[in-house]
Amino acid sequence: MLSGSGHGTYLGGIGLEEDVRYAAQVSVSTVVPLLDPAGGAEGVLRFVAG
Numbered sequence: 001m002l003s004g005s006g007h008g009t010y011l012g013g014i015g016l017e018e019d020v021r022y023a024a025q026v027s028v029s030t031v032v033p034l035l036d037p038a039g040g041a042e043g044v045l046r047f048v049a050g
Helices: 006-013 017-023
Strands: 031-036 044-049
Touching: 006 017
Parallel strands: none
Antiparallel strands: 031 044
């Protein structure tokens, strides 16, 4: 489904089709990346285990 979208097709075209498949899965990771605005103007990526 995602690979058929415009951006999914683009990602597949640059060799990231496996990434699209992985990202479409439900509950495969216990870690969620969050952008922490306290990290400054650009923010800081922090990982939260759940």
